[in-house]
Amino acid sequence: xxxxxxxxxxxxxxxxxxxxxxxxxxxxxxxxxxxxxxxxxxxxxxxxxxxxxxxxxxxxxxxxxxxxxxxxxxxxxxxxxxxxxxxxxxxxxxxxxxxxxxxxxxxxxxxxxxxxxxxxxxxxxxxxxxxxxxxxxxxxxxxxxxxxxxxxxxxxxxxxxxxxxxxxxxxxxxxxxxxxxxxxxxxxxxxxxxxxxxxxxxxxxxxxxxxxxxxxxxxxxxxxxxxxxxxxxxxxxxxxxxxxxxxxxxxxxxxxxxxxxxxxxxxxxxxxxxxxxxxxxxxx
Numbered sequence: 001x002x003x004x005x006x007x008x009x010x011x012x013x014x015x016x017x018x019x020x021x022x023x024x025x026x027x028x029x030x031x032x033x034x035x036x037x038x039x040x041x042x043x044x045x046x047x048x049x050x051x052x053x054x055x056x057x058x059x060x061x062x063x064x065x066x067x068x069x070x071x072x073x074x075x076x077x078x079x080x081x082x083x084x085x086x087x088x089x090x091x092x093x094x095x096x097x098x099x100x101x102x103x104x105x106x107x108x109x110x111x112x113x114x115x116x117x118x119x120x121x122x123x124x125x126x127x128x129x130x131x132x133x134x135x136x137x138x139x140x141x142x143x144x145x146x147x148x149x150x151x152x153x154x155x156x157x158x159x160x161x162x163x164x165x166x167x168x169x170x171x172x173x174x175x176x177x178x179x180x181x182x183x184x185x186x187x188x189x190x191x192x193x194x195x196x197x198x199x200x201x202x203x204x205x206x207x208x209x210x211x212x213x214x215x216x217x218x219x220x221x222x223x224x225x226x227x228x229x230x231x232x233x234x235x236x237x238x239x240x241x242x243x244x245x246x247x248x249x250x251x252x253x254x255x256x257x258x259x260x261x262x263x264x265x266x267x268x269x270x271x272x273x274x275x276x277x278x279x280x281x282x283x284x
Contacts, residue, residue, distance in 0.1 A: 006061070006069075006073050007029065007032070007076060009061050010025050010028065010029060010061065013061060016060070017057070018056075020053045020057075021053065021056065021057040021060055023047050023049060024043070024049060024053065024054060025057065027046065027047050028073070032077050033077060035070075035073060036070055036073050036074050037234045039190060039191065039192060039216040039218070039219050040054050040055070040066045040192065041216065041218040041219050042216060042218065045218065054066060057069075090102050090103070106244050107244045109244075110231075110232055110233035110234075110244035110245070110248045111232070111247060112232070113232025113248075114232035114251055114252065115251075117230040117231070117232050118229075118252075118255075122227055122229060123229070123259065125227055126227055126229065127256065127259050127260055127263060129183050129211060129226075129227070130183060130256065131260065131264060133161065133181065133183040134161065134179070134181035135161050135162075135178070135181070135182045135183070136159075136161055136182070137162070137163045137164065137175075137182065137184050137185070138151045138152050138163070138164040138185045139164075139165075139171055139175075139185065139186050139187065139196060139199050139200075140186070140188060141195045141196055142193070143189075143245075144189065144193070144196070144249070145187075147187050147246055147249045147253070148164050148185070149164050149166075150250060150253070151164070151185065151257075152164035154254075155260070156275070157271065157272055157276075158260070158261055158264070158267070158268040158271045158272050158275075159260075159264070159267070159268070160271070168195045168199075172198065172199055172202055175200075175208075176202055176206065177206070178203045178206045178208035179206060179207055180206075180208065182203075182209070183208065183209045183210075184199070184200065184209070184210050184211070185211045185212075186199070186212045186213070186214075186221060186225070187214075187249060188212070188213075188214050188221055189214060189215050189231070189245050189249075190214070190215065190216070190219065191212065191214040191216050191219025191220060191221035191222055192219055192221070193221075197220045197224070200212075200221055204224045209227075210225045210226050210227070211227045211228075212224075212225040213252055213253070214228065214229075214230065215230065215231055215232075215233070215245070216230075217230065231245065231249050231251075231252060233247070233248040
């Protein structure tokens with residue numbers, strides 16, 4: 001059974017909220033559709049309060065934290081017969097053709113928004129960091145780890161200085177051994193994943209350059225970043241690991257790969273031929 005509607009909870013507890021919490025409650029009630037896609041930093045900024053106030057607001061409603069609150073909000077705004085936050089407005093009675101069309105539209109929209117968010121000067125700066133780096137280590141956890149591994153596999157075809165570690169403890173160890181000659185590429189949709197933030201903090205302490213690929217301009221992760229590249233997919237709390245978010249991240253990584261290849265052409269083409277030849281014996 002679905003839990004009590006979150007809007008009912010807010011209204012029932014409204015008079016017991018502090019003045020600051022009421023500001024948050026008012027905004028949530030009027031803009032629930034957009035709040036479900038906001039980071040805690042975004043909501044705090046737009047309400048003119050601190051992140052701690054958002055956390056206290058969530059606790060006042062008996063939720064463990066902001067993500068728990070957003071999950072309840074996502075359930076509450078889902079209309080009857082709609083698959084909750086699986087992808088945009090996919091209904092239980094949709095045909096395969098309708099599902100295919102809606103999923104396609106969602107992914108195209110994510111790519112278009114990512115394209116519109118691209119800052120050419122930041123791409124140029126990121127490429128310079130990667131070219132000058134002694135090592136480039138890709139980091140991520142959960143679904144973002146799969147993206148980080150894909151990036152490592154792609155870049156290792158043209159350079160031998162990329163790394164990616166799977167275990168979160170080993171990631172911390174890798175970060176602890178980084179130097180000012182290294183670049184850490186942190187991949188996190190929310191920018192609020194504890195493991196990734198801890199790795200970024202450690203890498204920063206060691207002097208490494210931090211490049212973040214994330215959805216939000218302001219987040220705990222970007223506070224440690226030297227450079228932030230934004231992906232454009234909207235991912236609700238019930239859409240963790242959505243394909244549209246992954247596609248938008250891979251799109252940015254593909255741009256970095258192609259531009260890196262162009263600027264280090266002689267080395268890249270030589271390594272590309274060598275790595276391609278090394279696996280030909282694996283093919284029939």
